[in-house]
Amino acid sequence: MLQSYRVKGINESITLKLNAKAVALAEEGRKIYNLTAGQLPCKPMSELIELMRGELNFLKSFQYAPVPGIRELRDKFLHRFFATRDLENSPLEAKLDCAISNGGKHALGNALGALVNPGDEVILIAPYWLTYRPLVELWGGVAKVVSSTLYDQFIPSIAEIEKAITPKTRAIIVNSPNNPTGIHYPKDWMERFGKMLLEHQEVSVISDEIYFDLSYFDPGPTYFYQLYPELLNRTIIVDGISKNMACTGLRIGFTIAPAELIAAIGRLQGQTTSGANTLVQRALVELDFDLISTFLEPIRNQLRNNARSLRESFRQADLSNCWYQSTSAFYFLVDFSTTPMFQRFAKSSEETEEISDYATDICSDLLEKHGVALVPTADFGTPNCARISLVLEERPFAEAINLVVEYLNQEK
Numbered sequence: 001m002l003q004s005y006r007v008k009g010i011n012e013s014i015t016l017k018l019n020a021k022a023v024a025l026a027e028e029g030r031k032i033y034n035l036t037a038g039q040l041p042c043k044p045m046s047e048l049i050e051l052m053r054g055e056l057n058f059l060k061s062f063q064y065a066p067v068p069g070i071r072e073l074r075d076k077f078l079h080r081f082f083a084t085r086d087l088e089n090s091p092l093e094a095k096l097d098c099a100i101s102n103g104g105k106h107a108l109g110n111a112l113g114a115l116v117n118p119g120d121e122v123i124l125i126a127p128y129w130l131t132y133r134p135l136v137e138l139w140g141g142v143a144k145v146v147s148s149t150l151y152d153q154f155i156p157s158i159a160e161i162e163k164a165i166t167p168k169t170r171a172i173i174v175n176s177p178n179n180p181t182g183i184h185y186p187k188d189w190m191e192r193f194g195k196m197l198l199e200h201q202e203v204s205v206i207s208d209e210i211y212f213d214l215s216y217f218d219p220g221p222t223y224f225y226q227l228y229p230e231l232l233n234r235t236i237i238v239d240g241i242s243k244n245m246a247c248t249g250l251r252i253g254f255t256i257a258p259a260e261l262i263a264a265i266g267r268l269q270g271q272t273t274s275g276a277n278t279l280v281q282r283a284l285v286e287l288d289f290d291l292i293s294t295f296l297e298p299i300r301n302q303l304r305n306n307a308r309s310l311r312e313s314f315r316q317a318d319l320s321n322c323w324y325q326s327t328s329a330f331y332f333l334v335d336f337s338t339t340p341m342f343q344r345f346a347k348s349s350e351e352t353e354e355i356s357d358y359a360t361d362i363c364s365d366l367l368e369k370h371g372v373a374l375v376p377t378a379d380f381g382t383p384n385c386a387r388i389s390l391v392l393e394e395r396p397f398a399e400a401i402n403l404v405v406e407y408l409n410q411e412k
Contacts, residue, residue: 010134014360015375021364022373033372033400037389038179038330040246045295048245051283061282065275068266069100069254072285077254080289081237084212085226092232097262101269102276104210104240104253109135111206111236111255112171114264116141120170125156126381127333129179129208133381141170145381150335153324154181158192162200171204171236176221177211180380180387181333182307182326184215187222194224197231204234210253213244213296215328216304233258241284243330244292250280303330306390306397313398317405332388333377336362339408342384357383370403 015036026032043049055061068074078098082088101107108131116122118140124132126147133143144164148156161172174193177184185193197203207223215221225231240253253276255265269275307326314323322338336342336359345358359376363386367373374386392400 035389036373036375037391039248044246051286055279055282061279065278067270067275070281073281074098097259099255099262099265100276101253103251107238107253107255110265112139113268121168123164123172128381130379173206175208177328180331182329182331184221184328190224191227194228206236208238211329216300217327303390309398313401313405330391335385337384340411341408372400372403
């Protein structure tokens with residue numbers, strides 16, 4: 001059967017391939033350390049589970065929700081946003097609204113669908129979440145990439161971002177805290193970014209803040225619109241409950257933006273998916289959001305301890321040149337090109353004139369020889385690197401990282 005050019009252009013996920021290989025090796029009896037996870041390995045807070053159980057008794061929990069979401073929940077998300085970003089009593093509070101979607105990815109797709117026309121350019125900052133580019137292109141947009149590297153601690157250059165802006169630029173996507181690097185952009189960067197935006201009135205920003213609550217080293221994230229609140233007039237915040245409530249499977253995301261754009265998102269969602277999960281929305285209306293911080297406290301401690309364990313393992317293995325301080329989210333990005341092992345693959349590839357990204361081959365070799373699964377990040381806009389997830393329990397995580405550093409130091 002014929003397929004549209006849109007879906008033909010979507011790449012198959014290499015992560016799924018490596019996960020399938022990891023599962024197959026585990027079924028053969030191999031000990032496998034899976035450091036690919038983008039979700040917490042625990043249940044949601046018990047209070048939310050009990051509220052959802054209670055909703056099973058009500059007919060309304062099984063019926064359609066309003067397309068943009070239950071009004072009480074939309075207001076709760078708005079209130080928490082203004083409170084946690086120190087924007088309470090802002091005069092702009094009344095001008096913003098919230099739409100609830102089927103997960104953060106859906107919220108991002110809605111934002112792009114409501115904002116981008118065919119041929120519009122959207123600036124991505126690499127490393128970026130691998131879904132950004134396909135979603136931009138599915139809506140007919142053109143992705144323009146501004147890269148950052150290990151040598152600048154994955155903090156992008158404001159000058160390079162500004163250089164990428166053209167009359168066709170519709171939006172910039174900013175993801176802080178970041179997937180896959182596990183860093184959040186510092187306050188001085190956000191201030192300079194905000195100043196730049198003031199000079200480009202036609203450019204909007206999509207701010208992906210799904211990991212906002214998962215900063216484990218101080219200071220926590222600051223955003224450009226906190227420093228220049230007037231920029232909220234052209235900012236779209238994408239968030240959800242997947243990461244901070246350990247609810248990836250419940251598929252509740254949300255968008256906060258100027259009311260007229262939220263209305264447009266409602267029209268779009270009304271003709272695609274309709275409203276998000278009614279039962280979960282009703283439970284969230286009753287949930288005390290102050291419980292989120294308490295729920296996350298042991299998780300932040302574990303992420304912090306694993307980040308320290310990684311730092312110590314890299315230091316002892318004399319791999320400090322490929323280490324940087326991760327501070328938030330679930331991840332660390334290892335740059336293979338800075339390690340002794342990399343030359344073995346580079347020389348082999350030179351002889352066969354293969355492509356210059358070796359991360360997939362390296363990750364496959366590491367999994368086969370040492371049983372450690374990582375995510376190669378060419379699809380994140382960063383070749384010759386891999387994402388390490390920090391969500392594994394501390395002891396197996398330390399064991400896995402010791403195997404990784406042993407492998408990275410092998411020249412032959």
